[in-house]
Amino acid sequence: MTGLTRRGLLGASALATIGLATGCAKSGEPSRSGGRSGGASSGTLDWWDHFSSFQQLNDDWAEKQSDELGVRVVHTYYDASKAVQAYQLAHQANKMPDVYSNIVGLPLAALVSGKWVHELTLPDEVLRKIPPNTLTEGITNLDDKLYGFPLFSFRQSTTLVWLNKDHFAKADLDPDDPPSDYQAYKDACRALASAGVTPMTLALGADGSRIRDQVDDMAQAAGFPGYQGLKFTTGEYAYHDDSYVTVIEFLKELYDSKFMLPGTNNFSVVDARTRYATGAVGIFIDGIWCAGGSKALVPEFVDKIAFGPILVPLPEAQPWTYRGRPSATWFVAADSEDPEKASLLIASLMSDEYQKGMIAAMDQPPLNLDLVAESDAIDAYKKAVAFCGENVFLMPQAIVRNPEIAAVDAERKPVTPHLGNIVQGYLGGSITDLRRELKKLSDAFEADREQAMRKAQSAGANVSEDDYIFSDWKPGADYEIT
Template sequence: MPGMTRRSLLGTSVLAAVGAAAGCSSSTSQTSSGGGTAGTLDWWDHFSSFKHLNDDWAKQQSGVLKANVAHTYYDASKATQAFQLAHQANKMPDVYSNVIGLPLPALVSGKWVHEVTIPADVQAKLPKDAFTEGITRLNGKLYGFPMFSLRQSSTLVWANKDLWSKAGLDPGNLPTDYVAFKDALGKLKSAGIQPLTLAMGADGGRIRDQVDDLAQAAGFPGYQGLQFTTGAYAYDHDAYVTVIEYLKDLNDSKLIMPGSNNFGVVDARTRYASGAVGTFIDGIWCAGGSKALAPPIVDKLASGQILVPTPGMHPWCYRGRPAATYFVSADSKNPDAAGKLIASFMSEDYQKGMIEAMDQPPLNLDLVASSNVVDAYKKGVEFCKANVFLMPQAIVKNPAQARVDALRKPVTPHVGNIVQGYLGGSIKDLKAELKKLSDATTADRAQALQKAKAAGAKVSEDDYVFTDWKPGQDYGAAK
């Protein structure tokens, strides 16, 4: 599934979008014929934790909208391809989740999306800066609104309390640094427990996201290889090397479950949710995704922070402004009703159901503390609330950068592919391969900038330079 990660929901650049976000369990729904049939409103998404909520919501909204709202869930590994095929056949659903992996300008020019009208009272429930030119709006037109907080992570540590206790470990106090974590995995192994699994397979999108997160926590001053203060790409930074070498060390020490280098998200999470492995590195949505796979796991969930190389390091991460969660399709024959369906997701009943599904946290994180969710999820949300910060973005500094983003191309092999190759043995010189990625990504941005300038866009590499950025705080200079 090309370009599939949750990062497309976090308002990053095209490179942040090509590839984050992921429904988790196997789909039980069948492919529908696409949106726009008379009297029917088709709604497709990839949020496994929300499947039952969305099925029920579709039935409820059918009466409200006086149309048959048909909800279809796609597994993360199938969603992107399904959506692409539907787009090619002009049979996209009326409403679909943001998973394609293209920046908003490309979605608009490629006729993926239709302008959406959201009632004023619904818009009023969102933060004043929820809508960003180039991310949720383009040329003043609104194409969607965000439902999820930027303060989330794809890279928390999740443990099975029973298995950790069996190995003499404290699941209420999970290790935070590399050495302590490896030691704990060794104790699990000695107790006859499979220590760890990760989703390193498929297109490598999930492990790419996680390495980007881990690199930030290891001291990389930027996101997805882009340094905030210099605007230069540096995937070959020591932080990336440190992270990937650590993963290789765990793998070589046989602490990672065999086959993990080929596991997609569903494969890896299924092992964790079923109790076959003691530990899983996954996003804040692991609680909901695991529950969807194996409900008994909920009472065994324990969560911990993103790992840091040495004790005492700040586990700080950075994210861009959230992008639209759902779009109205350009193929929709009933865009007004589609917009009303999207607007209904901001209702109190849906928001409550969304939180209790324990997937990505809502824009208002304060709602989580009093909600009916497990402590492990609340703990993960509190960690993200305190340690994930708003990052500077070229497109916020200069909305004309949207025209550059539309011209960017996916660069491969990306970080996830490099991890796959390095752990599998086909890549020998890690630093050299990361340097190639830095150079290729720099070259791609240069060609996009050149083409955008030739077309009249007033853009510059300086748009990516934020000399006033400081670690450990929200970036507020660019508005």
């Protein structure tokens, strides 16, 4: 999965859920199962996405659905680094595909008002298969109309530890007993280095979005009681909390100890995953989709993959993280000439057959997690899904309690430099006072929310900062609004 503007399919609000889940992208030009460059035309449904692990699955599914729907379905894959621009250009030219994946980077309200999306009409039997707490006003729905279809479970992580079995064996380490805390991880890195293996890499470079997401995850596992700097119980931004400092100082120690492959500070997700899949390192910190992404790059590497959990500072700490309700994965374009069949194409993705295909591809887990245990996926992927199922919890969200928060999200602006940029600067030495920079980031987010709140209130939205306060939240459990 490649991080672009994504803040996760699983964000703290509609803004945080935009740009769903960029799939395991690898570089290259668009890969097409047929035809034209975009725009609906009579007798054809165009289907675009950026999920590299699903390329063959979606090519095959397009052929199958061509027969089922009685219309030619043309599937086109775009590398995630190219998808945003391709979608923007297609929208400007009124040549959007009928069905497309969510990577545009706009809140749902903006997608609707900007004529990006068409209302979805799904059969009742499909709606009945969607798990509770999945379709949400302001995230997938607006004004009680369904616009976005969420295909992935929220119980997933961007920040798991993936091992190379051969390298661990060379260092006399047991891949079935992976490091789970900071000290054990550092010990494993030292053992790998002593065995002549470069210990690790991660995606530190590009726009910093992946390391931003991963530090957010690790901060939760280090005890931060919130998501993306926002505390659940107080509704305040606190990137300068000790948990964030602890995580970033740990990364700094790994960096300064030269445990990271040279060039890591410049690696995009694809760069880093390619090094892992070609055997250049013993460990790669990546999302739950790592097995699928690595398979797409180097198929023969899959048997060497082993799983490790998100790291915690101390052995006794709980590796708990928190995610919001799923955001949309798929949209129908506003100008589709056949929105009914486009909706039926999306509906077909909820079938057990397609969801089993998703599991075989080992990308993000599908909504139906019950299918994973008995699948043909490798053990490392099954362990990752099981771990997330036990340690990723549903978090409180302002937009779930008050859908009018969507009006605030629509007014939010990107805050730069963001957390990932600060991590890049601190590891590289251009930032020396880490906590001061994190406090400035907290203040910048508070200021941005305040200006967005004022604009939303001026436009008539019934919202307040109290909507972000969940004093009854408890760690280690799914949050349910009562």
